[in-house]
Amino acid sequence: MKKLIALLLVLSVILFAxxxxxxxxxxxxxxxxQPGVISExxxxxxxxxxxxxxxADITALTSAGNxxxxxxxxxxxxxxxxxxxxxxTVGFAFGVQNMLPQAKKIxxxxxxxxxxxxxxxxxxxxxxxxMTRWLSVNDINPYYDVDPGQKLSKPMLVKIGDNIADGKPTxxxxxxxxxxxxxxxxxxxxxxxxxxxFTVRVQ
Numbered sequence: 001m002k003k004l005i006a007l008l009l010v011l012s013v014i015l016f017a018x019x020x021x022x023x024x025x026x027x028x029x030x031x032x033x034q035p036g037v038i039s040e041x042x043x044x045x046x047x048x049x050x051x052x053x054x055x056a057d058i059t060a061l062t063s064a065g066n067x068x069x070x071x072x073x074x075x076x077x078x079x080x081x082x083x084x085x086x087x088x089t090v091g092f093a094f095g096v097q098n099m100l101p102q103a104k105k106i107x108x109x110x111x112x113x114x115x116x117x118x119x120x121x122x123x124x125x126x127x128x129x130x131m132t133r134w135l136s137v138n139d140i141n142p143y144y145d146v147d148p149g150q151k152l153s154k155p156m157l158v159k160i161g162d163n164i165a166d167g168k169p170t171x172x173x174x175x176x177x178x179x180x181x182x183x184x185x186x187x188x189x190x191x192x193x194x195x196x197x198f199t200v201r202v203q
Contacts, residue, residue: 065095065153075193126164
């Protein structure tokens, strides 16, 4: 009889331990993470997924740059305004269409223009070297060979930096940038189409 009671006690302990282990395993699997939300641990361990996501964004911007180039349109920037915070990278679709009868080398020049407020007053005076760093995330070739009738689409990227000058943190406001397409021939550049301006409002 004693042996039977002892055996039953051992079995009860084993069953209790198994149930506890199953509960812990289920909690660790769900981890309280909502579907579609990537935890910091997952983000660090999944760099290829992050790269794929960035590629998808660039692909969408490239497609938008092509789509806005209708007949007889040389250059196009379909969306020219974005909200962002320090540390964000925002992108603007931009497209060029070679409407000339011959192939051309086309260069893209992107630059910071100025800060602006609602009424257009100059709010602050950033250092243009610092603002160029905001544009350094762009991967733009010196020029692109574009055949007659061919389209070139290249997203314009802006990474909001921590500073706008030495010892001067980035402040809230609207920052105006510009991209200009140019034909390139034997060391000479000529503007092709009008300048396209876009604004990033830092919140």
